Amino acid sequence: MKYLWTEDTGAGLHFWKLVNQLFFDDEFIVESKGSNQGLLDAVLDLDIKDDDKYYIAFDYVVDNQDIRNKYRVLKSIEKSSEGKIIILDMICFEYLILAFDKLVEWTGTGKTDKIKIREEVLKAVENHRINLLKIDDEKTLQYIAGFNRYSTERVMKSLAGEFTQNEKWSVKGSLMGECWYKDCCVSEHSDSLRCGKPEVEDGSGKMRMLIQSEEIKKILSIITEIQG
Structure with a gap:
């Protein structure tokens, strides 16, 4: 299974569900973990099966020390996951x-x-x-x-x-x-x-234009490159 996890609720979660629908033909299970701590806790608790991949939409800014600390932990998990966990390169x-x-x-x-x-x-x-x-x-x-x-x-x-x-x-x-x-x-x-x-x-035309904008394409290219 392929998962896309976000810390966003509400409109942010809705956005990722629309991206999944319009850009990826609903091939992901999109879930909110409620907060950056919830996202980190969910990753720490993962029991990854062979065919699973997890794409993590974690809001990362370097001028917030708490976020930097959580991100370092996420990065260490990503490095040891043998490509099963992928952090998306985003601010918010x-x-x-x-x-x-x-x-x-x-x-x-x-x-x-x-x-x-x-x-x-x-x-x-x-x-x-x-x-x-x-x-x-x-x-x-x-x-x-x-x-x-x-x-x-x-x-x-x-x-x-x-x-x-x-x-x-x-x-x-x-x-x-x-x-x-x-x-x-x-x-x-x-x-x-x-x-x-x-x-x-x-x-759908408006959403596709949003999804194809420069900053979003940068993030989605991480997924498409990995999927080959």
């Missing part, structure tokens, strides 16, 4: 949404300040962190400085939320917002909440 689900090149166009946000901050943050991402030395825009630095407990993952989650406040595009609920995966698009406008219009309205 929200970063995949934030880095999607159609995000601003599709959601139709009018937050010009956040659009600029998003651009600056994405340009500064390297080695699973935001390299603050690469940012010289004062408003972006002020935005990041506003976090009581700064980490790359917190910034990604917050920024992704800024662009997906409309419930139809939300990535915070029990499922991804309907406009990501259904044959519809937001049509209502209000003074405080704007919305865009994707070039395709077919639900």
Whole structure:
């Protein structure tokens, strides 16, 4: 059996299930382990059978010491698993949404300040962190400085939320917002909440475009290369 385990619940888990459906023809058993600790505990408890493979979607940022410690344990297990456990190279689900090149166009946000901050943050991402030395825009630095407990993952989650406040595009609920995966698009406008219009309205077409975006393709290439 092939398994894809994530720490994400809600919209993040839903995302991986859609990836499994649309990109892998449902060949994986997709499961949430509830948290990064739950994910680590599940891997530690594994009794791997000969034909099993486990792909681990672990949110990894280097500026969080607790996550770094858990990741080191995961890596040691991966190295001794003889290719049965494979860690996917990712920061977090929200970063995949934030880095999607159609995000601003599709959601139709009018937050010009956040659009600029998003651009600056994405340009500064390297080695699973935001390299603050690469940012010289004062408003972006002020935005990041506003976090009581700064980490790359917190910034990604917050920024992704800024662009997906409309419930139809939300990535915070029990499922991804309907406009990501259904044959519809937001049509209502209000003074405080704007919305865009994707070039395709077919639900699977929109999800396939998201899945084929650069950052997600990097992660999925790990699976496709191993599967041969």
